[in-house]
């Protein structure tokens with residue numbers, strides 16, 4: 062186990078695709094419990110960082126979970142160590158029902174938290190027999206989050222922009238669900254909505270052009286409008302003040 066209580070350590074993560082270096086040596090830690098935000102403007106490498114942790118892209122560097130090195134393991138073994146992933150595009154199976162989507166996510170080595178997910182998202186029970194492709198974007202996001210929350214053996218959830226494109230009401234629902242989920246799991250959350258990130262995250266990591274430019278307390282970022290503007294491309298009006 063790590064000395065400072067961090068659950069996930071990312072050290073010098075580098076990803077090169079074709080001729081382009083996408084990540085140029087990303088290092089940060091995720092504290093156990095609660096939500097750590099991974100922020101940064103479009104195209105800075107947030108999604109690639111999550112994919113690099115999971116081994117979905119070729120990478121160098123070192124990633125450890127609770128002291129165990131993940132980097133040499135195949136993706137399925139990393140997932141079995143308890144790494145849940147909610148990708149940017151949600152990835153629900155549109156032709157399958159809500160219930161089938163959830164059943165497909167069940168891992169044999171884990172308890173399944175159906176009570177929790179139906180408490181968070183009652184409409185998933187009501188719409189169990191509905192094809193996921195006919196749900197609204199917000200409802201599909203609920204399915205995607207529920208799939209990651211379902212397996213109680215997950216130790217960390219990597220969640221990529223869950224509020225993107227959702228109505229304000231749905232953003233609130235998703236944020237509430239994440240807050241509840243963070244009581245039982247550690248979450249690394251990519252979030253462009255700084256107001257949401259500020260509300261949910263204790264610590265934040267900010268990327269710019271494939272490198273970490275800020276890591277620390279969310280308040281230190283939000284309270285420094287020049288920093289927020291520089292690395293998040295936000296006006297003060299957009300920063301949730």
Ligand SMILES: Nc1ncnc2c1ncn2[C@@H]1O[C@H](COP(=O)(O)OP(=O)(O)OP(=O)(O)O)[C@@H](O)[C@H]1O
Pocket residue numbers: 078081083101102103104105106107108109110149
């Ligand atoms: N498979 C790929 N092939 C080539 N370039 C890629 C590939 N994946 C990502 N990139 C490039 O790498 C950079 C980082 O992409 P990434 O998707 O990680 O950024 P991001 O921070 O998640 O952006 P966004 O906010 O738009 O989701 C971008 O310039 C992107 O075009």
Ligand SMILES: [Mg+2]
Pocket residue numbers: 107108109149221
């Ligand atoms: Mg992305």
